[in-house]
Amino acid sequence: MTAREGALRVLYQIDVKEAYSNIALNREIKENPYTPVDRGFLTELVYGVLENQMKLDYIIGQFSSVKLKKIHPYALILIRLALYQLLFLDKIPPSAAINESVELSKKYCKKTSGFINGVLRNILRKKGEIHMPSRADDLPLYLSLKYSHPLWMVNTFLKFFDPSFTEKILEANNGKPELYVRVNTLKASVADVLKSLEGKGFTIHRSGYIDEALVIKGEKNLQQLEELKKGHIYIQDFASMLIAKILDPKEGDFVIDVCSAPGGKTTHIAQLMKNQGRILARDIHPHKLKLVQSNGKRLGVNIIETQEFNGIELDENLLGKADGVLVDAPCSGLGIIRRKPEIKYRKTNEDIKALTEMQAKILSNAAKYLKIGGTIVYSTCTIDPRENHKVVETFLNHNKNYQLIDISKEYHSFIPGNHQEAMLQLYPGMDGTDGFFISKIIRKS
Numbered sequence: 001m002t003a004r005e006g007a008l009r010v011l012y013q014i015d016v017k018e019a020y021s022n023i024a025l026n027r028e029i030k031e032n033p034y035t036p037v038d039r040g041f042l043t044e045l046v047y048g049v050l051e052n053q054m055k056l057d058y059i060i061g062q063f064s065s066v067k068l069k070k071i072h073p074y075a076l077i078l079i080r081l082a083l084y085q086l087l088f089l090d091k092i093p094p095s096a097a098i099n100e101s102v103e104l105s106k107k108y109c110k111k112t113s114g115f116i117n118g119v120l121r122n123i124l125r126k127k128g129e130i131h132m133p134s135r136a137d138d139l140p141l142y143l144s145l146k147y148s149h150p151l152w153m154v155n156t157f158l159k160f161f162d163p164s165f166t167e168k169i170l171e172a173n174n175g176k177p178e179l180y181v182r183v184n185t186l187k188a189s190v191a192d193v194l195k196s197l198e199g200k201g202f203t204i205h206r207s208g209y210i211d212e213a214l215v216i217k218g219e220k221n222l223q224q225l226e227e228l229k230k231g232h233i234y235i236q237d238f239a240s241m242l243i244a245k246i247l248d249p250k251e252g253d254f255v256i257d258v259c260s261a262p263g264g265k266t267t268h269i270a271q272l273m274k275n276q277g278r279i280l281a282r283d284i285h286p287h288k289l290k291l292v293q294s295n296g297k298r299l300g301v302n303i304i305e306t307q308e309f310n311g312i313e314l315d316e317n318l319l320g321k322a323d324g325v326l327v328d329a330p331c332s333g334l335g336i337i338r339r340k341p342e343i344k345y346r347k348t349n350e351d352i353k354a355l356t357e358m359q360a361k362i363l364s365n366a367a368k369y370l371k372i373g374g375t376i377v378y379s380t381c382t383i384d385p386r387e388n389h390k391v392v393e394t395f396l397n398h399n400k401n402y403q404l405i406d407i408s409k410e411y412h413s414f415i416p417g418n419h420q421e422a423m424l425q426l427y428p429g430m431d432g433t434d435g436f437f438i439s440k441i442i443r444k445s
């Protein structure tokens with residue numbers, strides 16, 4: 001299997017079967033014996049095409065006699081793959097990029113070889129005639145095609161942020177995310193994990209903000225690592241680690257995590273509680289709760305009880321019972337596009353409107369589970385203020401017995417960057433983290 005064929009198969013899974021990019025790519029790499037070089041090239045091709053898909057399609061549309069929607073799905077992906085190499089990868093000879101797409105078409109979409117060859121050679125010949133919209137004529141369309149984000153998303157960002165910040169976000173969304181792991185201090189010390197990973201040739205730094213957060217430099221596949229299998233580490237972005245730190249649970253607490261799967265934050269909460277107390281980890285999807293259980297087991301946590309429960313329903317049995325509650329709400333994911341570029345092409349503005357209603361309901365129910373003096377964290381991995389500040393502000397306006405805690409003041413020692421607001425909004429790539437929103441509220445009476 002060549003890297004290009006692997007990329008074709010992964011992109012097909014994402015495009016046609018709606019697979020998640022990280023899962024489809026990991027599966028392809030696990031099931032086929034790629035060399036490290038091929039693995040790197042395969043990853044580059046998959047993410048390169050996904051990140052630039054709208055731009056690639058816009059150009060293909062200018063040179064194809066067939067409408068994009070009518071092109072065989074494999075053929076369209078093969079054209080995108082070759083075009084990405086022609087436009088973005090200097091070191092690849094155009095003939096190699098085109099020839100391998102044509103060759104692969106003979107296996108995956110037989111009758112399209114001539115068409116693929118024709119479109120690609122046409123683009124190669126007339127590269128100078130490619131037309132893109134100008135910034136001055138139409139800023140949203142220019143940004144949308146330059147950074148391959150749907151127009152509605154660019155317009156949403158432009159509504160909330162100024163053009164230069166919007167462009168920074170769009171650019172960051174097509175950038176490479178940092179690779180963080182959390183050391184599971186229930187099973188291993190940070191020093192030991194550092195030593196054993198360095199011994200295996202990894203370049204690792206401490207985050208400088210959170211003891212258990214390590215950042216791994218360079219392209220690395222961690223899936224087969226002993227440290228991961230034994231539960232000494234959990235792959236988790238730094239911003240995601242901030243959530244349990246800000247919830248700040250204590251040993252012996254009763255904590256409810258209402259949207260817990262796959263359990264990254266639940267198991268971090270358990271770690272901070274030193275595996276003492278009780279965590280009720282809920283989710284609407286039973287199959288995902290199995291991941292919470294298996295992650296808990298791997299990490300040596302035994303204080304988590306999982307339970308299928310829809311957060312938009314109120315559980316009368318839990319009213320006033322919890323010391324801490326986490327609502328890591330289902331959201332549009334606009335803060336983690338660098339990790340899952342397919343989010344750009346799947347989410348719609350209507351999705352966001354529906355999500356905000358659900359988020360508000362889940363938060364309002366979950367807050368009722370708090371004891372007086374207990375605290376709740378509401379977090380998301382989006383940068384859309386409608387899903388974030390707006391949800392929390394609306395809640396506070398309707399519930400005067402709850403009060404916002406100023407995160408920037410209380411937890412400044414482990415928040416990178418310069419943040420002044422009570423509710424913390426991190427943007428992708430800006431402070432070396434994903435785009436997360438974190439707010440914390442205390443029940444006063």
Ligand SMILES: C[S@@+](CC[C@H](N)C(=O)[O-])C[C@H]1O[C@@H](n2cnc3c(N)ncnc32)[C@H](O)[C@@H]1O
Nearest residue numbers: 259260261262263264265283284310311328330
């Ligand atoms: C952002 S993810 C949670 C990630 C998790 N906290 C972690 O750190 O691993 C949101 C979760 O909410 C779940 N979910 C979606 N709708 C829900 C609902 N109505 N009630 C409870 N959980 C829901 C999803 O299945 C998903 O697992």
